[in-house]
Amino acid sequence: MATRQFFSNELEGLRNDVLRMGRLVSEAIEKSVTALVTQDLALAQQIMDGDDEIDRMQIDIEDRCILLIARQQPMAKDLRILSTGLKIITDMERMGDHAFDIAKLVLAIGKRPLIKPLVDIPIMAQLASNMLSDALEAYVRMDVALAEAVWRADDTLDAHYLAARDKLMQFVGGEVPPEDARQAVQLLLVATYLERIGDHTTNIAEGVIYLETGQRVRTK
Amino acid sequence: MTTKNKKIEVSRLCLYYGESQALKNVSLDMIENNVVALIGPSGCGKSTFLKTLNRMNDLVESVHIEGEVLVDGENIYGPDIDVVHLRKRVGMVFQRPNPFPMSIYENIAYGPKIHGLRDKRKLDEIVEKSLRGAALWDEVKDRLHTSAMGMSGGQQQRLCIARLLAVEPEVLLMDEPCSALDPISTMKVEELITELKDRYTIVIVTHNMQQAARVSDMTAFFLSGEMVEYNETDSIFTRPQDKRTEDYITGRFG
Numbered sequence: 001m002a003t004r005q006f007f008s009n010e011l012e013g014l015r016n017d018v019l020r021m022g023r024l025v026s027e028a029i030e031k032s033v034t035a036l037v038t039q040d041l042a043l044a045q046q047i048m049d050g051d052d053e054i055d056r057m058q059i060d061i062e063d064r065c066i067l068l069i070a071r072q073q074p075m076a077k078d079l080r081i082l083s084t085g086l087k088i089i090t091d092m093e094r095m096g097d098h099a100f101d102i103a104k105l106v107l108a109i110g111k112r113p114l115i116k117p118l119v120d121i122p123i124m125a126q127l128a129s130n131m132l133s134d135a136l137e138a139y140v141r142m143d144v145a146l147a148e149a150v151w152r153a154d155d156t157l158d159a160h161y162l163a164a165r166d167k168l169m170q171f172v173g174g175e176v177p178p179e180d181a182r183q184a185v186q187l188l189l190v191a192t193y194l195e196r197i198g199d200h201t202t203n204i205a206e207g208v209i210y211l212e213t214g215q216r217v218r219t220k
Numbered sequence: 221m222t223t224k225n226k227k228i229e230v231s232r233l234c235l236y237y238g239e240s241q242a243l244k245n246v247s248l249d250m251i252e253n254n255v256v257a258l259i260g261p262s263g264c265g266k267s268t269f270l271k272t273l274n275r276m277n278d279l280v281e282s283v284h285i286e287g288e289v290l291v292d293g294e295n296i297y298g299p300d301i302d303v304v305h306l307r308k309r310v311g312m313v314f315q316r317p318n319p320f321p322m323s324i325y326e327n328i329a330y331g332p333k334i335h336g337l338r339d340k341r342k343l344d345e346i347v348e349k350s351l352r353g354a355a356l357w358d359e360v361k362d363r364l365h366t367s368a369m370g371m372s373g374g375q376q377q378r379l380c381i382a383r384l385l386a387v388e389p390e391v392l393l394m395d396e397p398c399s400a401l402d403p404i405s406t407m408k409v410e411e412l413i414t415e416l417k418d419r420y421t422i423v424i425v426t427h428n429m430q431q432a433a434r435v436s437d438m439t440a441f442f443l444s445g446e447m448v449e450y451n452e453t454d455s456i457f458t459r460p461q462d463k464r465t466e467d468y469i470t471g472r473f474g
Binding site: 004005006066067070071072073 | 407411414430433434453454457458
């Protein structure tokens with residue numbers, strides 16, 4: 001007879017909910033930049049409204065982790081699944097907030113034409129969203145190699161961030177109307193949020209490696 | 221609907237051993253198909269309380285009881301109560317497994333037999349069903365006619381649970397059922413409790429708070445004969461209302 005079936009089922013359910021939350025966050029990130037590129041204000045508003053659901057899921061998952069710790073006294077890997085889960089949802093909640101922040105900037109920019117065609121920012125959004133999907137895939141499959149790949153991908157994300165930052169700083173340094181300078185700063189903030197999102201995914205990847213191996217790794 | 225039915229209602233229960241009062245005005249309701257854990261330090265009255273639920277305290281000299289215990293709305297201390305029948309409906313498992321010194325089969329068939337059943341095929345059915353119910357069938361089906369005394373402690377305890385199931389009880393009382401068992405056997409009994417609650421109402425006394433946290437839906441904390449707090453297990457172990465409960469479950473007692 002299998003023991004701790006109930007606990008195993010609960011862990012499985014929790015893991016599925018972490019994934020569900022991750023999909024919402026990943027969608028929010030992609031859509032926030034789509035809203036920016038297409039200047040779709042309704043979409044931006046939709047992302048901002050959707051953040052409540054992400055916050056609600058974080059609280060729900062956190063409560064359930066706490067209950068499982070209190071009631072099931074997890075040890076070893078079981079304990080690492082829960083402690084890592086708690087960290088992952090904290091990182092994801094913050095990523096959701098950054099998608100919210102980007103959507104807010106989209107509304108602030110409004111329908112005013114973009115100062116330049118966006119190159120690095122859409123690539124960053126796609127990268128960040130893929131990194132999150134991969135980090136979560138690594139969490140579910142307990143795949144250390146995939147987690148390490150997420151880490152490495154962050155270097156590419158950072159390179160795009162630096163490129164976007166340099167171009168925007170250069171732009172602001174020139175003779176430009178204040179409204180355009182203002183938009184450049186707003187776009188710089190978008191790039192910064194995406195860079196932060198990347199860092200949160202590397203936290204998740206580090207968590208997965210700890211979960212699987214019990215080893216702490218930190219490169220950043 | 222049925223899950224919300226009150227199975228047991230205790231009100232203003234006081235119990236005295238001679239002059240000394242062991243239970244002080246205890247009132248609580250237990251819902252059908254719930255597992256209720258009773259926790260508290262030694263001598264707090266939790267085992268005494270458990271025994272009041274099927275009148276095991278009747279066997280102790282000089283016990284005096286006030287208040288009411290209703291099972292399905294009927295006062296079990298009323299004058300018309302058949303105590304033997306009551307203990308069939310509200311059965312008990314003890315701290316140490318106490319199989320009869322006979323075969324596994326006879327241990328299970330014993331209860332139905334003394335209640336008058338003779339049909340061999342019917343008895344076979346009951347033995348299998350009870351052993352399956354106690355998650356023991358697969359382990360013992362090939363040695364039903366060997367002595368129960370040769371089983372491991374954990375198996376013996378599950379045998380005692382199976383023996384109880386054979387007389388078709390409604391409530392299972394468990395008095396520290398795992399305190400003599402190793403961790404793996406303990407987990408098996410806990411798993412069993414979780415399965416059994418679909419069909420029975422279970423009240424378990426345990427010294428092991430973690431066990432109470434794992435298996436129960438409701439937890440009652442007893443201290444010096446008083447029931448300090450009774451609430452959903454989720455609440456008791458994450459945000460207890462009473463300071464004394466908090467001190468006990470966090471190990472800061474005394």
